[in-house]
Amino acid sequence: MAAEIPPSPEALEEALALSEEILKDLELSRVPLWNAALKAGRLARLLNHEKAQQIFQFEASGYPSTQWGDSRDMGIAKNGWANISPNKKNGNRKFL
Helix, strand or coil: CCCCCCCCHHHHHHHHHHHHHHHHHHHCCCCCHHHHHHHHHHHHHHCCCHHHHHHHHHHHHCCCCCCCCCCHHHCCCCCCEEEEEEECCCEEEEEC
């Protein structure tokens, strides 16, 4: 697994502005949801969050088909939950 690279101060500033824009887009229905998902993917890139990037790319363009018809073989669930390790607070699921 690659080492996590913390975002730069400039990236954090841009991420804050982008997150405010995404919220306004969603609250005011200014853009289609797939467009908001693309912006959220950019936000994930700015914050160096690879799993979120992948999830938002799938949300924007569709999930790949598998023999089961879903994303089980990718290690992520469509709703962002994954079975990764036991956790007493919420069972075996952790939000990505």
